[in-house]
Amino acid sequence: MLSIKNISKTFHPGTVNEKTALRQVSLEMKSGDFATIVGSNGAGKSTLFNAITGAFYVDEGQIFLGGEDITFQKEHLRSKNIGHLFQDPLLGTAPHMTIEENMALAYMRVSGRHSPFGRISKKDKELFREKLALLDMGLEDRMKSPVGLLSGGQRQALTLLMATVVTPKILLLDEHTAALDPATAEKVMKLTKDIVAERKITCLMVTHNMHQALETGNRTLMMNDGQIILDIAGRERENMTVETLLDQFRRQAGEQLDNDRILLSR
């Protein structure tokens, strides 16, 4: 479904701030694959996501999504097929617009059934209501409330719903539960797993929680210094423990692990 071939990206080339964020990264995601990504801050996880969504163009290499070469496709054109959730729950929704209007934005444009002058129909409203009810947060009865009044967890759940209201070719989750309290994070995580499993969405998820990285999905990637240094699935992944994963990281990276967040996540 997603095929990344030898992409590289250097920010601020030729200046003192030069930073190579991606080095010859290649990644093959089969349809329905759910891979978690771990790695210290600055390893290139978010940069990889931004390369896929088109926030910038890569310096070299190619990106294919569903067989189509999207390497130089504009960001807003690619996003039709890509769902992207960020750590900050405020980024995914328009605060001054109602829940219904937010859902409509996500749905009407992507589904391709509506003209620019189409309005939210009764049928659309029914659909939104149905989908919102799945969240079990009572949002289906607050369709006319501005999204700005919702809590972070509710907004993130709504964003998840919006990103998947039309099944995307790939779903990118960038630590999307990291800013939520533990109970809400668990709930949003469960929703994510349910939706992804039910619709067999191809999914990449960044996490700093090592347990989560091994338990969620069917594949675990590890990034360091702009490269994917570990890619495990199947039996190898089943036998992996958090300890061995950390050992692996140390060995592969060839340096002492000094990231507090990863250590604390044990």
Added chain:
Amino acid sequence: MSTIFTLSILQSALELGCIYALIAIALYISFTLLNIADLSTDGCFTLGCAVGAMVTMAGHPILAFFMAMGAGVCSGFITAFLQTKMGVQSILAGIIVNTGLYTINLAVMGFSSNVNLFNCDTLFSMAKQVSENEVYRSWYELGIAAAIVLLVSLILGWFLNTSLGLSIRATGDNAHMVKASSINPGRMITVGLCISGSLTALSGAILGQYQKSCDINFGTGQVTIALASLIIGNTLIRRGGMLKRILGVVLGSCLYRFIVAVALRLNLPAEAVKLVSAVIVAVAISFPCLREKAGFAKKRMEMRRKVAGEIRTGE
């Protein structure tokens, strides 16, 4: 008090309020919804007035409105083009276009700073001939202005709930989200500013016919006044659907004109009009902030009194 609040004051305040409300509605789109401070408003207003006046002089008073709106669309398009394709900051783009429009406006008026329409048919003069009735004769101008504003409000209220309208609103609300939901933000800004420009120019064209003249300086300060109307409107009506908010802006514009009219009746010289406007604008804009501070101060006083009372009873 009866000398201050006369019917004719109310009437002319409503007439001007409705005509200028179109600029406030234009700013509602660019400033409130798109979150862009579009300073080309002054020039665009004069452009609409100039184009409208010239077409009216050529004998097409109705076509004049549509030509003016077309000119406004062009002005809005250039402002949007500069900021979406050329990387010019939005405030600068507005200022640049505003400056350029001064020359364009003079050129439209045949390089004279003033044009009058006394011997031409205008929408107002044509409507006047419809009936000899006294009541009709005194209210037809307000009727026309109100009808146009109502029509524009209804169309806009409908438009802002369409797929395209929702996208425009989202662009100003959360640009991050818009990019992630396959909406081209540049295009939305362009569409929004074109609509906003057309409404500003329409307002200019109507004013030109209403006052039977066009002056190169008609636009000066319009952006401030429209902003004041917009903020008064937004303060009065703080929630509700799009149509309700737009009508709130119209109400704000009428209220602003009324306040100015009343202020000028207090034996102030005509030269004071700009100062009065500035004061009203400043008060209107700072009102929401002052209200919040007053609420906080009140709360703090109560707390202090309560604590003081507790200490006293504790002793």
